[in-house]
Amino acid sequence: MSTAFDSTVTASPSSTTTYTVTGTDVNGCTGTKSLTVTVNYTPLTTSGNITICSGTPTTLTVGGASTYTWSGNAGVSGTSGTTAVTVSPTTTTIYTVTGFSANGCDSTASMTVTVATATASPAVTICNGSSTILSASGGNAYSWSPGGLTTSSITISPTPVGSYTYTVTVTDLNGCSSTATTKVTVIASPPLPVLTFNGDTICNNSGPLYQWYRNSVLIPGGTKECLYISSDSADFTVIVSNHTGCSDSAASVYNNRTLPVELLSFSAAYNDKIVDLDWSTASEINNDFFTVEKTKDGVGFSPVVYVKSAGTSNQLLYYHASDQSPFEGTSAYRLKQTDFDGKYQYSGLVAVTTHTSGKPEIVALSKDANGTIWQYLISNTNNQPVRIEITDGLGRIIFSNTSSESYGEIDFSDFAHGIYLFRAYSNNEFSYRRFAY
Secondary structure: OOOOOOOOOOOOOOOOEEEEEEEEOOOOOEEEEEEEEOOOOOOOEEOOOEEEOOOOOEEEEEEOOOEEEEEEOOOOOOOOOOOEEEEOOOOOEEEEEEEEOOOOOEEEEEEEEEEOOOEEOOOEEEEOOOOEEEEEEOOOEEEEEOOOOOOOEEEEOOOOOEEEEEEEEEEOOOOOEEEEEEEEEEEOOOOOOOOEEEOOEEEOOOOOEEEEEEOOEEOOOOOOOEEEOOOOOEEEEEEEEOOOOOEEEEEEEEOOOOOOEEEEEEEEEEEOOEEEEEEEEEEEEEEEEEEEEEEOOOOOOEEEEEEEEEEEEOOOEEEEEEEOOOOOOEEEEEEEEEEOOOOEEEOOOEEEEOOOOOOOEEEEEEEOOOOOEEEEEEEOOOOOOEEEEEEOOOOOEEEEEEEOOOEEEEEOOOOOOOEEEEEEEEOOEEEEEEEEO
16 A cells, blocks of 8 residues: 555555454544455466467467456467467567456466577688688487588698688577578688708798798798798798688708618607607617607697717617696697707607597698608597598598598598698597698
């Protein structure tokens, strides 16, 4: 009530209520009177919320009143006063109905019609030769076009430059199907750099933007087409970019002479939180020391340990060292040999995994000196065979092989030049890497 002490009060009961008033005159005499306010409530009964396929007609019903007024954003195919209406929304819509009783009281109820709707990744722009992941949601079964893949997320590598539209059809548990599309724009990447040596200069001409690295270390000011190199041995890498932000890279090892160490073996093995490093040589001439280096990405290397060598020897020699703080997960090690005048050379990479993840790791993927044989190194700790697949830019599988060996070679001499995707599958997981041939 608005107040409890006036001769007139205002009340708004939500249900039938009896009010009692006590009056007192100037002589102190009192009297009591009761008044009952009856509330005529109009409860509505509805058919409730429902889920439908897009555009499918469905009937909504209501009861409990004399007349009704319906409203809904998608429109209602019934007239005011009806107890049932038919609707066909294409998006999820809330319908509201107000019922009026014979004594003029009203009550309101709402019903939600949920429409099964597919959603997909927003439009994306990628560089030519790159891959991207498209995802969809809204159901439990998926079908992508083009490609015919049936997972909620797919990895694609469309090529050449242009605009591509991917459509996914999503079906829910009720059998409702809807579609969504994603536009993928592929922009041009610079040509794969080709490095050439001309005396004390190394060049490439695939610009327009360059950045040179020596032994994985950025060269300040190394942003020209050609780079002057000193007479010592080194790994030179150039990353070439265009004005759209796409880039590609090429690497070359410059050795001014063959270094006099015959390396027989080099191995790395994870053992109780450390990595054991072992190698052997058949002969050494003017060999000063060895450096073991490690990497997580195959580009940046850091030293692990330095080991003094025998100098000059024609005997079989064994060396041992250890990494007390190995990287988590999969990493790779290489051996760097340096002789007395500062010349050096590297061994190949060996992979080590410090956890037991079932996912195969692509530690290395490179081509031989002739450029037609691609060599790969896989680290897989689940002791299961690894299936290797290579697909071209259209998603076609051009090579497939299953093996328990971690190292392998693939002859590309019969394949066309272009961008390819290398995948390694094991234990229902996979890793992938893009490369250009």
